[in-house]
Amino acid sequence: MKKYIVTIAVSAICFFTVSCKKDISLDPLIFQPTTFSTEAQLETQLAAVYGNFNIEQLYAQGLWGYFASGADEGFRIDAATGTAPQVITETYRGASADATYANFWRGCYKGIEQANIIIENIDIPNMSAAKRKSMLGQAIFMRAYFHYLLASHFGDIVLKTVPTTQLGTNFRVLKTSRREVYDFVLREMRQADTMVAPITQVGHTSIVTQTAVEAILARVCLTMAGNPINDASK
Template identity: 25%
Template sequence: MKNKKNTILIVNLIFIILFLGCEDVLETTAYSELTTETILNSEDGINSVLNDSYAEFRDSYLYRIWGPDITTGFVWSRGGSIEVDFVDYENFTWSTTHAQINTHWQTLYQAIRNANIVLANLAGDNFSGEFVQLKTAEARFLRAYSYYELYSVFGPVPLLTTPEDLILPRASEEEIKTFITNELTAAAADLPWPSDAFGRATKGSALGVLTKFYLNTKQWSHAASTAQEIISSNQHELMDNYKDVFSFEHEGNSELLWAITYNSQGANQFLNALVFPNAGYPFPPGNSAFAAVTYVFDDKVDMFDESDSRSDLIVKQYTNTNTGQVVQLYGNDQSIPAKYPHDPNASGTFEGQDIPVVRYADILLSRAEALNETEGPTQEAIDLINQVRERAGASAVSTGDFTQESLRNFILQERTREFYFEGKSRSDQIRHGVFISNAQARGVNNAQPHHRLFPIPQAEMDANPEMIQNEGY
């Protein structure tokens, strides 16, 4: 019976994973070289299934970047298909059939499915103990990260932990929080600090995601201690130059605890094609854009000190290559978030910028926030914040500048300055209790408390009779 189930799963995988197109570090044996009898009995086969989980994360970058930052009022978009998918985020009018919400759910559960398949097939005599330990940890990390993302946007969801799990009710809050914590802790214990390939899970990846999970669930002491474990490891550090964190020349740099990797030769994305104007913008050779453009509001540009180099990655004006005229963006709520550089090897709209998931700067600010919540504005919390600010050329702050409440507000603003257009603003505002009130203050009258969660996709409601919809939808 088990062999029959495995064969069915293998056949499904072969159709799903036609090619991975990963960077060299994640490439695997082509599926044409693997048969249904060998795929889950070989290291190449196990790695290929795991690689498909990594590939699933690549497919949700539109949600990962645009969705959170649009709902929080940092950016807005117009033109082309972006209006179909993302104006609903701006207006808080998303529904149970929203395409990007459905895609986000599907890709994360596909990653979970693949991790479950790997975990179910690592037992036996086919693999060395070292291989089993490493791949078990990697699969548990990928599964836990997927549930972390699902929980962040949908609340508790069904916990599918075996390939046979298909229809289950939603887990309780305590069940899913305990599961994510235990899985990330177990993965961190067996993953290496450095990886043999950038983009694969490491101990830093697991501890970094765990730090963010503790922070977003307001487990302050755990967030502080897990962040300190990363800091004390001396495995990661801030880059000297903020711009270099995102540059092609410094891909895989020491500030990145984990990133979703891309390349322009197959595992590509078109992030910048939905950011920059498609006519008259001075693109490097080989680059182009769609009709959609993404803009930063002026009041967000004004958040930065004049000396703050982080705002240098926001384009405030440019010279139109067709007319020779200067196009003024700032002052019209139309500055452009150019945080991700153009790919010198781009093929039109297809580029290969990696997208950070957890950075060392996030660990520093997470510990600072957790310390403030438990102890108030300590010198250590201020020093952690100043490490981030000083790297950017922003003025240092001191303990005497703050009460606990004012430092809490300052940290939220500092996180906005540091992580704009990295998809962190929504969870930050929800944690600080201002997500809905901020939306209402900027005139989004549709924003209501239930919008702190997205709806369970209607397709899932139809497929799972055990599913209960989120309140308000």
């Protein structure tokens, strides 16, 4: 019996001295910085930022469908029957747990995080100065635009300008007022306008150009001129 007690005691001592080392570490292993060493890696990351606009809850359907037409004036064919008209009432029955809104929120912040990583790593890969400037401008614009989409739909939001890996273990980031978010968006988009290429140089609409930036800048100013900001200077 004494032999068993000694064995259990030794096992317990070994368990408490070696098993919890990583659990109490102040350096979480799951939040290591993301770095890129090549131009191709940055281009892939930039494409991922663009990809967030294509999810169902953003431009695939949400922004022009659920959010814009989601009232009693909008109708669609019921997918289950294929015949019965169905009133689109997303605007009237929305809740924070609704996938339409939750995934819209998630998609915007995913794009913001990916853009932050590009901005953080833009100077690492070897590439031409012109290419680096254009990619940085695109990332800055899209980060600002995602913030604009969030603020214009939800009001005060978290303004996130650094990668999550720089937050340590404190994820309770306070909200920023809608007005401050809009001011940030204006500054960022005006900076991006000086960095991205004109549409005449690009020749297509697959990436952010000066024309796109200036068009969205006009939309931001119109939003700020209306309720609840009512900034007549815009």
